[in-house]
Amino acid sequence: MDIFEQLARKLDELPEGFPATESGVELKILREIFSPDEAEMALMMRPGPETAEDIAERLGKPVVEMGTLLDDMVRKGQIGSLKMDGRQVYRLVPFVVGIYEYQRGDRLTRELAELFEEYLPLLSKKLGGHGPHLTRVVPINTGIKADLQILQHEDVRQIIEKAKSFRVQDCICRREQALLGNRCEYTLKNCLQYSMEEGAYDYFKLDGDIISKEEALIIIDETEKEGLVHNTYNVEEAIGGFICNCCPCCCGLLRCLKEFNAPYILARSRYVATIDLDSCESCGICRDERCPMDAIVEDDGEYRVEGERCIGCGVCVVTCPSESIILVDRPESDRDEMAENMIDWGKRRLEERGRHAG
Ligand code: SF4
Numbered sequence: 001m002d003i004f005e006q007l008a009r010k011l012d013e014l015p016e017g018f019p020a021t022e023s024g025v026e027l028k029i030l031r032e033i034f035s036p037d038e039a040e041m042a043l044m045m046r047p048g049p050e051t052a053e054d055i056a057e058r059l060g061k062p063v064v065e066m067g068t069l070l071d072d073m074v075r076k077g078q079i080g081s082l083k084m085d086g087r088q089v090y091r092l093v094p095f096v097v098g099i100y101e102y103q104r105g106d107r108l109t110r111e112l113a114e115l116f117e118e119y120l121p122l123l124s125k126k127l128g129g130h131g132p133h134l135t136r137v138v139p140i141n142t143g144i145k146a147d148l149q150i151l152q153h154e155d156v157r158q159i160i161e162k163a164k165s166f167r168v169q170d171c172i173c174r175r176e177q178a179l180l181g182n183r184c185e186y187t188l189k190n191c192l193q194y195s196m197e198e199g200a201y202d203y204f205k206l207d208g209d210i211i212s213k214e215e216a217l218i219i220i221d222e223t224e225k226e227g228l229v230h231n232t233y234n235v236e237e238a239i240g241g242f243i244c245n246c247c248p249c250c251c252g253l254l255r256c257l258k259e260f261n262a263p264y265i266l267a268r269s270r271y272v273a274t275i276d277l278d279s280c281e282s283c284g285i286c287r288d289e290r291c292p293m294d295a296i297v298e299d300d301g302e303y304r305v306e307g308e309r310c311i312g313c314g315v316c317v318v319t320c321p322s323e324s325i326i327l328v329d330r331p332e333s334d335r336d337e338m339a340e341n342m343i344d345w346g347k348r349r350l351e352e353r354g355r356h357a358g
């Protein structure tokens, strides 16, 4: 087994998975991203966080040499690094959400975009074929029925309020589609990362910008006006993560739901949209310009929401001229599950995939 096959197998052992294909496209992807030496180093990484000193000691290498190598691999998006309890730590990250999304700037080439596009149908079918869901929709909460409780993790502004550091970078899915000749009109640079640590993004100068909390909140306002769907990790508590703002045309997650029959890629929010027929003016904006899931249908001038297609994003609510759409609670028996934290999520996902936590 060559080094890329070994790395592919190791990535497939992570909770998210990295399925093998008959064509071997996943190996071509790894060859685009890693040199053989880098693949060998990635193979020696652990999914749990370790400092450069810990890794150097474990592998019997000089600390400075190891630090330089790890930093270089982080800049190339081959491994992950984050600040935890004031220390910079490094870890093996999954292919998605992880290595692929880290291919910033020139690292995302047309060749890589084409290979990813070839891999996406099988990748999404396997990753989205079992729970718990990879990511979850965070609803635009201005649309939630007034007397309903909104939990902290269901409110994108509360998630941001709690965090201490923020970064914004280009949306990889929109960049990928642009490279393939399908550039959409939505804003490119609004993929947010947040962390509960102060100065979490100071160590690495990566493509994208470090921004303030106020700037992050402005980006959220703008994405809601544009009709983008917020989503994040499918857990209640996270020490940091991403807030993706997804468009229906390019987003891998939304496309997986609609095109590739991969239900466990994106969990719906706890809500479902409903239209008040008495006040609805039948303008069609919600169906024609807003809903990313084609969940709103029209019958003889009457608009209604197809609950099983609705992901509870609230995108339709924002522009309804007569305020006829609201988000109401989805019946408890029909809700998508959410894990408490990433550890719980990873364990449950490995169980669902018939694997054991290492
Ligand atoms: S998942 Fe959505 S927001 Fe995130 S990179 Fe893809 S389109 Fe952009």
Ligand code: SF4
Pocket (backbone or CB within 6 Å): 275, 279, 280, 281, 282, 283, 284, 285, 286, 287, 303, 319, 320, 321, 322, 323, 324, 325
């Ligand atoms: S946007 Fe509002 S008024 Fe227009 S069709 Fe939809 S629910 Fe009715």
Ligand code: SF4
Pocket (backbone or CB within 6 Å): 272, 273, 290, 291, 292, 293, 294, 295, 296, 305, 309, 310, 311, 312, 313, 314, 315, 316, 317
């Ligand atoms: S009807 Fe469409 S836009 Fe409205 S909440 Fe459901 S999925 Fe989102």
